[in-house]
Amino acid sequence: MIRIARNLCAALALMPVLAWAGPxxxxxxxxxxxxxxxxxxxxxxxxxxxxxxxxxGPFRAPEDIVLVQGIGERVLEDNRDNIIVSAPEKPE
Structure with missing residues (x-):
């Protein structure tokens, strides 16, 4: 039991490191x-x-993620603030 508690404390100490990294x-x-x-x-x-x-080709808007089979509105809503799309690179 002590070992479990020790492992849990160690995992909780790492939580800030494992937090969301950004868009x-x-x-x-x-x-x-x-x-x-x-x-x-x-x-x-x-x-x-x-x-x-x-x-x-590239996604044009975050909402386009629902075009991927198996991904619905719920996933979009859960991640809306964490999804961005960059402008496609223009060929030279």
């Missing part, structure tokens, strides 16, 4: 970042976001 750019984030930073997005959904981006 996630749907057009540049890798799958690991998407899964780590967005609520309701695990590895499979993160890979689906990347696949959608590769097949359809």
């Amino acid at each position: 996630v750019d749907l057009n540049t984030a890798d799958a690991a970042t998407l899964a780590r930073e967005l609520k309701g997005i695990g590895p499979a959904r993160a890979e689906a976001i990347i696949a959608w981006r590769e097949a359809n």
